[in-house]
Amino acid sequence: MTLAALLTVATGCTGADTDRTSTTTAAPLVPSGLSWRSWQGIELPVALQGPRLIEGAVASDFDRSPAGAALAAIHATVRMSLAPDGQWPQVGQRMLAPGPGRDKWATARAQVSITAPASDSVPTILGYTLAAYTLTEARVDIYSAYTDHSITRNRSTVIWVVDGWRLLLPDPVTESPVTAVDSAPADMIPLIRP
Template identity: 50%
Template sequence: MTHPARPRTTACLAVCAALAITVTVLGCSRDDDGLPAGQPSLDLRTLPSGLRWIAFNNMQLPVARQGPAADKGAVVSGFEQSPVGAALAAIHATVRMSVALDSQWPAVTAAMLAPGPGRDEWAVLRTQISITETASGERPRIAGYRVERYTPETTEVSIYTRQTDSSLTRNATTVAWQSGDWKLRIPYQPAISAVTAIETMPAEAVALTPA
């Protein structure tokens, strides 16, 4: 059965939350700056350079010199292999998979999500709902992010979103460097919800200026 488009009160990442998209906590040694023990220090709080905003299905998404470099509509690519590039990739992939229409989500899934059982499970669950129209009206806004742990191969990113009721949520994500770009890793049958309500962004977070 085809369901109508979600109302405008639907929060950003609602599809992910409804389908229980969550994060896997990686158990490895790390320093206080979020780097694996022994890795040279790297500033995880570097700001995106040349920040601007683009719209995708009525959601505003950040674009910077660190990515994305290529825009094909539903799918974007070309993120820098750096903490900023990883964070921008995590934001784009998470939001795009959440608000993509029925005609868009297969391309987003194939190009921006890391292959694996988590992605396969997500695709099966996504076929069980239908989003045929872009929601209008006020939408949630990406408020910032924090790179929790960075390596050139795998990066954990917290995404902070200001909802339409002014509440703030944190979405825990992981991206992996594959085939020359960052791909969002979807955990398979996770047990911990990725989206949680919080009071304020931490001081270490990178705040993104509204569009």
């Protein structure tokens, strides 16, 4: 199963559209000290804004900033989709916001077996845009490129809870969070590899 298919099976990652506008902040929009770490066959960005703690499939300790929220969204969407059997419950409990969306994801995930890293059509994460940001919620569009030169956008929402950012899964899911796009937008914050 491809990563895009897993992301769709995983109940979706899009938040409801709202009229909320982004809040300006002095916090960085662009991650600093960026490096890459391979996990389950995909390269994930790691920066000074997080994650600062990785335990098995769970990544945590992201800054309460636009860059921290974006990195949390990227890690949560990938890790919820590719966490191997035996590790996905921890991802659900520590990286996803509680609620009916998470419960439906857990039911769907329990019916899928992942025992090895992804090997088919693994995307390269290109960057992200922030549709909205406040200290309690961020809407992040994540852009990825595939080996066939296609590009996808994954719409996600993270919310701040007591111990950090968590991915909010919608209920009900009204559309797939992953859609094909012609190209990455000009205002995308690129995640540049060294």
